[in-house]
Amino acid sequence: MPSILTARWVLPITSPMINFGAIAIESERLVAIGSLPDVCSSFPEAPVNDLGEAVILPGFINIHTHLELTAFRGRLEGPHFQNWIAQLVRLKSERLTKDDLLASARLGCVETIKAGITTLADTSDADAPLPALIESGQRGVVFQECFGPKSEQAENSLDELMAKIEAHTEALARAGREAQSRLSLGISPHAPYSVSARLYQLAARFALDRKLDIAIHTAESADETKLMRDGSGAFGDSLRRREIDFSSAGSSTIRHFDRLGVLETAPLLIHCVTLDEEDLRLLAEHEARVAHCPKSNAKFGHGLAPLIELQKDGVRLGLGTDSVASNNSSDLIEEARFCSLLHRAAKKNATLCTAEEMLRLMTIEGARALKMEMEIGSLEVGKQADLIAIDLRNAENTPHYDPTTAIIFSCSARDVVLTMVAGRVLYKDHHVLSLDEQEVMRRIHTVSNKLAENG
Ligand SMILES: [Zn+2]
Incomplete structure (x- = not known):
């Protein structure tokens, strides 16, 4: 039998807001949405859970995270980007075990579940995120x-990558059909300063052959641009110090990827800060x-990606928090607010990045960016019951005259009171139900003690 959830507002995102709205959920899917009387008349026997002065909306979609790095929150403040990466890689390999990274990824899951993030696209080189996500009940790539x-x-x-994909595929099969229905695998040839042209060609071919999605850190910094154009800058210096013969592409990262066949995969490109007009054209043309x-x-002082121009060109995009090692929070509401204010300030235009647009970016647009819009990203009959509720009774978000404005400009992740994925409640009444938060917190203290020492 379905169950009914009701609240002062329901925000389906792809259709108008419903006052005193309700949704009905049967197993993992939404079977009705409308006014409370209408939904109740369709299912008169169904139990009704009234969330009161709250908003029910689709779960947030965070399209770039590094769950395994959660233990690094606040650990690497201030250094130049290239040094930050070098220190991160060294500390991770010298001080943390596989179990430590799993504890770190579990903490990331606890944090994001509490923040209403029902789907994440996570990139990592450790084995930790997959088991953590299998346990957490969240959806993800x-x-x-x-x-x-x-x-x-x-x-x-490439051989190592293929072996890891094989191992992940087996782990997912062992976890069973429920986990397989929520989680999928992709590959991420890390970034143009850490992956050779040859490896990009092989990885792109592999992704196309195996129908795997591909995500790449792209056009993130001025130093990356320098390396690509003429081999200069901090990355060029670092590669030369390591006696790595890295021939520069003589072009932007995007044109480099175009020549190597990477754009043929319609990749998910992370960051895209340093784009020129030709790059924008190529992204749109290849449906990147x-x-x-x-x-x-x-935070790294890299600048601001040309969001408005990308949107104008029809490029699919979503919001990502990146790792908490460089953010230092997975609060996607805060990310959206920052995003809106930053682009308005940069363009001196208060009509840009409205609350409605930001909410779409965190939901249906994020789903489109992950090619999941048929299943998630909005509240529609037949779609997955991936949804959250945000409480609007707190002093910080009172009064509220419009729930969308309240969510983007007054709320924070701490106002989320319910997180559900595929009809399963992962978070309710300030308790995470899929993971043992106390145990995760206890375990992370031993990990952070290892990272706390200087050096
Ligand atoms: Zn990243």
Whole structure:
């Protein structure tokens, strides 16, 4: 029998807001949406759960995270981007075990569940995010990273990547059909300064052959642009110090990817801060998708991705928080607010990035960017019951005259009171139900103690 959820407002996103709205859920899907009397008359026997002065809306979709790096929140503040990466890689390999990274990923799941994030696209080179997401009950794409700046490493790196994808596929099969219905695999040849042209060609071919989605950190910084154009800058210096012969592309990262066949995969490109007009044209032409991570880009001083221009060109894009090692929060509401204010300030235009547009970016547009819009991203009959409720009774969001405005400009992740994925409640009454939050917190303290020492 279905169950009914009702609240002062229901925001389906792809259709108008419903005052005193309700939805009916049967197993993992939405079977009705409308006014409370209408939904109740369709299912007179169904139990009704009234959330009161709250908004029911689709779950948030965070299209770029690194769950395994959650333990690094606040650990690497201030250094230049290239040094930040080098320190992160060193600390992770020298101090943390596989179990530590799993604890870190579990903490990331707890944080994002509480923040109303029902779907995430996570990139990592560790094995931790997949088991953490199997346990957490969230939906997601697990992008397995690969590295290799030396051309001669390319075949080996691809072999390792293929073996990891094989292992993940088996782990997912062992986890059963429920997990398989929520989680999918992808690949992530990390970034143009850590992956050779040859490896990009092989990885793109592999993604097309295996029908795997592909995500890449792209056009993130001025140093990346310098490396691509003429081999100069911090990345060029670092590669030379390591005696790696990295021939520069002599072009932008996007044109480099175009020549290598990477754009043929219609990849999910993370960041895209340093785009020129030709790059924008190529992205639109190849139906590439963009993960916009404004806080991470701002924190590193990298700049601001051309969101408005990308939207004008019809490029599919969603919001990502990036890792908490560079954010330092997975609060997608805060990300959206920051995004809106930043682009309005940069363009000196208060009509840009409205609350409605931001909410679409966090839901249906994020779903489109992950090619999941047929299943998630809005409240529609037949779609997955991936939804959240946001309480509007708190002092910080009172009064409220319009729930969309309240969510984007007054609320925070802490106002989320319900998180549901495929009809399963993951968070309710301030308790995470799929993971043991106390145990996750206890475990993370031993991990953070390892990272706390200087050096
Ligand atoms: Zn990232």
